[in-house]
Amino acid sequence: MIAGALAITVGVTAAVGLALAMSRDLVRAVIGLVVLGSAANLFVFAAGRIDQAAPPLVPAGSESVAVLVANPVPQALVLTAIVIGFAIASFAIALVLRIQETTGASDSLALRWAEPTPRDGGDPGELT
Amino acid sequence: MISLATLAAMPILVPLATACVCSSLRDVRLATIVSRIGASAWLACNTALLVFAARGEIATIRFGNWAPPAAIEFRIDRLGALMLFVAAALFAISLLYPASRGRKEEEPSTQALLHGLMAGIGGAFSTADLFNLYVWFEVLLIGALGLVVRRGRPAELEAGFKYLALNLFGTLLLLISVAGLYGLTGQLGFRSIGAALAPLGADPLTKAYVALLFVALLVKAGSFPFYFWLPVTYPMLPPATQALFAGLMTKVGAYALLRVVGEIYAGGAADLLVGLGWIAAATMVLGVLGAAYHYDTRRILAFHSVSQIGYILLAISLGTRAGFAAAMFFVIHHIVVKANLFLVGGLMEQFGGSFDLRKTGGLHSSAPIIAVLFAISASALVGIPPLSGFWAKMLVVRESFVLGHGFFAVLALGVGGLTLFSMAKVWIEAFWRPHPADEDAPKSPPAPRALVACGALALVAVLLGVVPGPLVAYLDAAVAGMGHEGPK
Numbered sequence: 001m002i003a004g005a006l007a008i009t010v011g012v013t014a015a016v017g018l019a020l021a022m023s024r025d026l027v028r029a030v031i032g033l034v035v036l037g038s039a040a041n042l043f044v045f046a047a048g049r050i051d052q053a054a055p056p057l058v059p060a061g062s063e064s065v066a067v068l069v070a071n072p073v074p075q076a077l078v079l080t081a082i083v084i085g086f087a088i089a090s091f092a093i094a095l096v097l098r099i100q101e102t103t104g105a106s107d108s109l110a111l112r113w114a115e116p117t118p119r120d121g122g123d124p125g126e127l128t
Numbered sequence: 129m130i131s132l133a134t135l136a137a138m139p140i141l142v143p144l145a146t147a148c149v150c151s152s153l154r155d156v157r158l159a160t161i162v163s164r165i166g167a168s169a170w171l172a173c174n175t176a177l178l179v180f181a182a183r184g185e186i187a188t189i190r191f192g193n194w195a196p197p198a199a200i201e202f203r204i205d206r207l208g209a210l211m212l213f214v215a216a217a218l219f220a221i222s223l224l225y226p227a228s229r230g231r232k233e234e235e236p237s238t239q240a241l242l243h244g245l246m247a248g249i250g251g252a253f254s255t256a257d258l259f260n261l262y263v264w265f266e267v268l269l270i271g272a273l274g275l276v277v278r279r280g281r282p283a284e285l286e287a288g289f290k291y292l293a294l295n296l297f298g299t300l301l302l303l304i305s306v307a308g309l310y311g312l313t314g315q316l317g318f319r320s321i322g323a324a325l326a327p328l329g330a331d332p333l334t335k336a337y338v339a340l341l342f343v344a345l346l347v348k349a350g351s352f353p354f355y356f357w358l359p360v361t362y363p364m365l366p367p368a369t370q371a372l373f374a375g376l377m378t379k380v381g382a383y384a385l386l387r388v389v390g391e392i393y394a395g396g397a398a399d400l401l402v403g404l405g406w407i408a409a410a411t412m413v414l415g416v417l418g419a420a421y422h423y424d425t426r427r428i429l430a431f432h433s434v435s436q437i438g439y440i441l442l443a444i445s446l447g448t449r450a451g452f453a454a455a456m457f458f459v460i461h462h463i464v465v466k467a468n469l470f471l472v473g474g475l476m477e478q479f480g481g482s483f484d485l486r487k488t489g490g491l492h493s494s495a496p497i498i499a500v501l502f503a504i505s506a507s508a509l510v511g512i513p514p515l516s517g518f519w520a521k522m523l524v525v526r527e528s529f530v531l532g533h534g535f536f537a538v539l540a541l542g543v544g545g546l547t548l549f550s551m552a553k554v555w556i557e558a559f560w561r562p563h564p565a566d567e568d569a570p571k572s573p574p575a576p577r578a579l580v581a582c583g584a585l586a587l588v589a590v591l592l593g594v595v596p597g598p599l600v601a602y603l604d605a606a607v608a609g610m611g612h613e614g615p616k
Contacts, residue, residue: 021297026289033296040303047311073198074310077259081303084266091270092292095277099285111290113283114360126484127363127424128283 006046014039024108026099030092037085041078048074132180136187136202138173139212139250142166143243151240159236166243167223170250171216174209181209182602201317203256206606207456211253211383214463218375219246225368225471225581238278245271245372252380256318258306258392261384265299265348272377275369276361287364294357298347301340308337309392318391325393338393339400345388348381351441352411355434359418362433363426363483367474370426371467374433379459382440389444390452390610397447404445409539412438416546425473425483425558428550429466432509435547436462439540443524446531452607454523457599461508461520461592468505468585472498475574475582476558481565485557492559498574499559501582506551508589511544516592519600 017039020032048071056069100106103113116125146166153159177187181204190199204212219242227238248268255261269292277288310316312334313324328334343354350358358378362370389397415435419428440462443455473483479495480488492499508515511522521544528537592599 021293029293033293033300036297036300040300040307043304044307044310047307049311073316074307077307077310080259080263084263087270088266088292088296091273092296095273095285095288095292098277098280099282099289102280102285103282108289111286113281114287114290114364122421124422124424124427127427 003046003050006042006050010039010042010046013042026096026106026108027093029108030089030096033092034085034089037081037089041081041085044078044081045074132185132187133189135173135176135180136189136204136254137191139170139177139202139204139254140247142170142173143247143250146170147240147243147247150236150243153236156236159239163239163243164223167216167220167246170246171213171220174212174216174250177204177209178213181206184605196317196320197315200260201256202254204254205609206602207383207386207610208253210456210460210602210606211379212250214460215246215249215253215376218463218467219372221581221584222368222371222467222471224577225371225474226575226578227366227368235278238275241271241274241278242369242372245275247271249376249380253383257316258309258318258321259316262299262302262306265302265380268377268380269295269299272361272373276364284364287360291357291361294347294354298344298354301347302344305337305340305344308333308340312337318387322392322394326395330399334393335400338388338397339403341388341392342385342400342404345381345385346407346441348378349385349437349441350378350381350434351437352407352414352434355411355415355437358434359427359430362430362470363424367471367477370429370470370474374429374470375463375467378433378437379440379463382437382444382455382459385441386444386452386455387610389447390607394610401445401447404441405533405536408438408441408445409536410438411435411441412540412543416543416550419550420546420553423485423557425476425485425554426470428554429469429473432469432547432550433462433466435543436466436509438543439521439524442536442540443527446527446533448527448531449604449607450523450527450530452610453600453603454520454527456603456606457523457596458520460599461516461589464585464588464592465505465508465517468501468582468589469509471578471582471585472502472505475578476502478574480558480563485554487564488558489561490559490563494563495574497579501579501586502555502559504586504589506555508593510548510551514590514593516589516596518593519596523600 014036017032017036020028021036023029023032052068052070054067054069056065056072058065105111116127118125149162150159180187187204189202245268248264248271251264252261255264273288273292276291277284309321313321315321315324325334347354362373365373412435415431415438418431422428440455440458443451443458475498476491477483479498480491482488508517511517525537525540
């Protein structure tokens with residue numbers, strides 16, 4: 001039940017993220033990638049199974065956990081992925097704002113400085 | 129004397145420490161000195177690892193001394209040690225090459241970013257853990273992005289955005305496929321996933337996750353249809369950094385793919401490898417056509433990088449030990465040759481006045497030494513004996529014929545012909561044809577350091593061509609050590 005709900009959540013989040021990421025608007029594209037990252041994080045979390053809720057703590061004086069506990073590995077993985085995703089998202093947003101500030105462009109089709117438009121007669125254009 | 133386990137952590141510790149020190153310095157000259165010391169130390173550690181690996185001693189470290197299923201393991205076998213050594217040697221050579229013509233453009237942060245990039249590359253070549261591989265790809269991505277957008281001009285910001293968007297998508301796919309494989313097997317180590325997947329055979333869900341992993345790594349390797357970040361990004365960098373990117377960035381993806389095919393999903397990937405073969409063919413052809421079309425040296429070379437990745441992917445897709453060895457020979461050859469072509473391209477611009485072939489010329493008389501260096505590297509890229517490219521291409525083509533993939537083999541030879549055409553175009557336009565402008569631009573002779581850097585790489589290309597035996601023997605032993613014997 002809860003696993004099914006989580007599966008649907010991951011699917012919807014990924015779909016929203018992909019739809020936004022394919023947008024020509026730079027800010028939307030970055031937000032889309034961030035949302036897609038959240039879907040990936042949820043998927044990592046779900047990959048460790050979600051049927052146990054007890055915290056994975058080893059009691060004092062013991063070498064292993066006594067009862068069934070939640071899988072700690074995906075929790076560690078997802079924490080790492082969230083931190084990395086946050087750093088990349090901050091950089092991406094700063095980059096997009098900088099692009100808009102210096103060039104005024106907010107449409108990805110307007111980004112033609114590094115890839116000059118070809119000219120007539122098979123001329124590949126010139127990179128400055 | 130440090131232990132082998134400690135040495136196994138050095139491929140990331142040394143560049144990370146150097147990056148920390150460099151980022152805290154405000155003086156460019158001091159940062160450059162620290163950077164060179166760090167690069168030398170890295171080269172020394174990686175050389176030591178190569179020596180141990182060649183003797184069959186595998187440097188292994190489990191961080192935090194955790195037991196196998198929970199441990200993040202670095203396992204530097206012959207393959208990893210060779211890549212680490214080549215990366216460190218190329219990094220040292222690229223630092224020798226003058227970073228830019230004016231000191232004004234340099235900042236201490238550049239050195240920190242370079243070492244950050246090297247930490248990512250070192251980690252990716254050392255790790256034996258799939259999730260950890262994802263982490264190193266992200267480290268590498270951030271370091272590379274910083275280097276691309278560093279100067280903040282519109283074209284660089286644009287290249288940074290395009291690079292970021294495609295590669296971030298790739299790392300997200302990587303994360304999803306890693307999680308999927310973890311969900312199936314409960315393992316993260318390359319060899320333990322491999323052991324757990326072996327009995328699953330052709331389970332469709334397994335195949336889907338491995339296919340996703342393939343796609344993620346193909347984005348990183350710059351293959352069709354994901355290569356668009358590559359020809360945009362490379363031309364925006366200074367030549368020394370171009371050499372590093374062209375040498376190492378896509379090779380990390382190809383190397384990881386080899387690990388997946390050889391260790392994680394060995395034996396189960398037949399259908400996927402057929403698809404990879406066709407992707408490799410498309411990459412070879414489209415890359416070389418892009419190169420034939422363009423007139424900017426930097427873009428020509430970047431498109432050749434795409435095309436040559438096609439050969440490496442073709443060799444991996446053959447799925448045999450000989451194919452893997454051929455792929456690795458090609459990787460080493462291409463790192464040396466393509467890095468040198470970008471460095472020589474920088475010298476050609478310095479002398480001819482432009483990267484655009486239509487605005488330069490006459491270099492064979494005005495700068496014969498550059499002509500010699502270019503001729504060696506370009507011939508090696510095309511695959512003319514007795515240079516490294518001849519053996520690299522011969523190993524790939526021969527193994528394709530042996531396995532009955534005659535079409536791919538003939539295609540690879542045809543792409544070689546187009547590569548020759550494209551290199552001949554550069555040669556005719558930049559070296560033979562007289563310079564279009566009449567006035568003699570003031571030219572300073574190339575810095576001796578630049579010539580040493582290019583000369584060293586050209587010498588390696590010649591040596592690999594004249595005596596390929598030791599490398600081939602080493603690689604045969606390296607690929608024989610791959611596979612999923614199961615966790616120890």
